Amino acid sequence: EAGVAQSPRYKIIEKRQSVAFWCNPISGHATLYWYQQILGQGPKLLIQFQNNGVVDDSQLPKDRFSAERLKGVDSTLKIQPAKLEDSAVYLCASSQRTSWSTDTQYFGPGTRLTVL
Amino acid sequence: GQQLNQSPQSMFIQEGEDVSMNCTSSSIFNTWLWYKQDPGEGPVLLIALYKAGELTSNGRLTAQFGITRKDSFLNISASIPSDVGIYFCAGRDNYGQNFVFGPGTRLSVLP
Numbered sequence A: 001e002a003g004v005a006q007s008p009r010y011k012i013i014e015k016r017q018s019v020a021f022w023c024n025p026i027s028g029h030a031t032l033y034w035y036q037q038i039l040g041q042g043p044k045l046l047i048q049f050q051n052n053g054v055v056d057d058s059q060l061p062k063d064r065f066s067a068e069r070l071k072g073v074d075s076t077l078k079i080q081p082a083k084l085e086d087s088a089v090y091l092c093a094s095s096q097r098t099s100w101s102t103d104t105q106y107f108g109p110g111t112r113l114t115v116l
Numbered sequence B: 001g002q003q004l005n006q007s008p009q010s011m012f013i014q015e016g017e018d019v020s021m022n023c024t025s026s027s028i029f030n031t032w033l034w035y036k037q038d039p040g041e042g043p044v045l046l047i048a049l050y051k052a053g054e055l056t057s058n059g060r061l062t063a064q065f066g067i068t069r070k071d072s073f074l075n076i077s078a079s080i081p082s083d084v085g086i087y088f089c090a091g092r093d094n095y096g097q098n099f100v101f102g103p104g105t106r107l108s109v110l111p
Helices: none
Strands: A005-007 A010-013 A019-024 A031-037 A044-050 A053-056 A065-068 A075-079 A088-095 A111-115 B004-007 B010-014 B019-025 B031-037 B044-049 B055-058 B061-065 B071-076 B085-092 B105-110
Touching: A005 A088, A010 A019, A019 A088, A019 A111, A031 A075, A044 A065, A044 A075, A075 A088, B004 B085, B010 B019, B019 B085, B019 B105, B031 B061, B031 B071, B044 B055, B044 B061, B044 B071, B071 B085
Parallel strands: A010 A111, B010 B105
Antiparallel strands: A005 A019, A019 A075, A031 A044, A031 A088, A044 A053, A065 A075, A088 A111, B004 B019, B019 B071, B031 B044, B031 B085, B055 B061, B061 B071, B085 B105
């Protein structure tokens, strides 16, 4: 079974530029998550999708971050314009959510963003 | 919001030694997950726990869901060099949609 795919793996941009990350979850996984992981910290949830709907985006900085999952499969996370403090690894994860009580998440390799 | 604490923050051990680390929460959780993250990679799921008191093994790894439901423990027996990495716990309570992650325990194994 293929895992969660993410691209690009690395991205370097200057502040105020725009950037987009792509994620393809494990086949059949209805739930997709985007996390931000700053160096030395654990992942922090940005947004959660259930199929093509947003379940939780309470921690997404909506003035500059946006995400979509139009067909309920792959997803794109965008930052526009980027700030220095956005430098981090952006992780995508997916889960089946067939049973809430035994749910778990599987992560992709992440995209390391450096904002200069 | 919910916060998880992990201890120790980092540890250095000799190859072959056993390792113990834990994760604590200020609130009751119904699910605990343990992940390992290697440099430049995403976290990899090691063990999932769903019931208080549950003890689950995965090879040399054993994790327990604390009886109070506010903590979880991960043990690694007979450590080897490839155990090096950062170990994260993640938990979810009865009301949360999402998992909260701890800050991680960085493990170094000396030959």
